[in-house]
Amino acid sequence: MESLNCEDLGTRLVNQRLRALPDGGHARLVQPRGRHNLAVGLSSRISIEIEGNAGYFVGGLGGNRDGTGPDIIVDGFVGWSVGENLMGGSVRVRGSASQSAGASARGGTIVIEGDASLRAGISLKGASLAIGGDAGAMSGFMAQSGIILIGGNAGHGLGDSLYEAIIYVAGSIDSLGSDAVITEMSDEDILTVKELVSEAGFDHIDPTGVTKVTSARRLYHFSTHNHGAY
């Protein structure tokens, strides 16, 4: 296992050393001190542990179209856009995440054990985002496909302008965004939540007790009824 000191090496060298690891490799990043852009753009099936807080974009742009990729664990807080545009593999955050967690992520799994701040899962495009605690306002904004699971409460404007992503909330919802609706849970939904709950290790979420939020699809097409507004 390779141990990389972020203070000594700097972000660029750390990422180069990670990129050089073959499939099955393992690395430990020490002294991250909230540094941005750690472990980004990696495609090998390696495992990485970040010992401390990471900054913006940690684990972003990682993984492959087939869903494989690095498995990254951050033992601390993360800044904006953890796992942005993730393609495969996983990012697990033991602490809380700042804004835009999992933004535009296409594949793989992002797990936030603590809370996620505003706009979690914005423009999600196929990945699974599991949040153990609360999610901030405007989460799931314009999310196109994939799953967002919120173990705690959701802030205002949940799922605004949602496309085909599905949001499950275990706690309360401050308010739904434009065109988001609460839909009945099916057996298939319960199975989906069960699988994600088990992958994330979120024992506190009862898959049969979550609220499902989807798009009402009223914004999909122009309505002559709204002609006067243009």
Next chain:
Amino acid sequence: MCGVIGLLIRDQALQPQLGSMLVTMIEALDERGPDSSGIAVYADDRSGDPPETGRVKVSLGSDAPVDWNRLTASLEGRFGPTLRPHAFGDGLVLEVPPKEEDALNAVLAEGWSDVRVLGTGLNLRVLKDTGRPSETCARFGVAGWTGYLAVAHTRMATESAVTVLHSHPFVPTRDLCVVHNGSFSNYATVRRHLIAAGVRFDSDNDSEVAARYLAQRLEQGDDLEEATRWVMKEMDGFFTLVISTASELSVVRDAFACKPAVVAETEGYIAVASEYRALAELPGISTATVFEPRPEEVYTWSR
């Protein structure tokens, strides 16, 4: 970008550490605002004067080279020993009785047009400089400063020039400081209204407009929270604002919370910064309550 910082010390024993805590925070936000910086620090008046008879500290700065010794000598003739001049960063802090403040401004306006008042206050001193914020801190020994409250700013200019006078914090009235990350889109309109009402501006900076509008509301009798709500209502744009008075620290973000902010609350201090990494090295951070301010909610802490 830009980095904003606020630090309110509640445990008196931590006051000597204000400067070193501040430098830790500024260094972490250095790359968010590499072109210039400003620091405002509040300390109880060392002379022990009660506030009602306390001297006004007038912080001076300039974008042109100034012979501060010559300025001091010429002012001492007029204001005598009450002047208590001391160097502060690249500038100068003078201490005059409140009734002499106008006279001081008049003398400066007449003979020292390059010199500007960066801020005034009973407890406040202000330093602004261009260049890397971390280098400014090192050059002026900021780590050794003491006090009970500070705000700071690392600037990446988007709306106006990179100069000392365009740097934050803006200090529109005694002991009131505003630092801003973001940009206002309707600032020219609001500034026109303020100018028509007799408000004077030091720069064409958008953030200065918010600061002067805030000061006008406070002058009209609003408390800090009300005045801040008016700024949210009237000023259109993106902002995280960190605001300080002689006894309060507050933070507010726009409706979309486009600009970052993180708060760490401990029994000893309240720290506000653009990014968590600016808080990560503070003493006792592992037991702090850490959260991100919600959009359009005004958070205020008192001494």
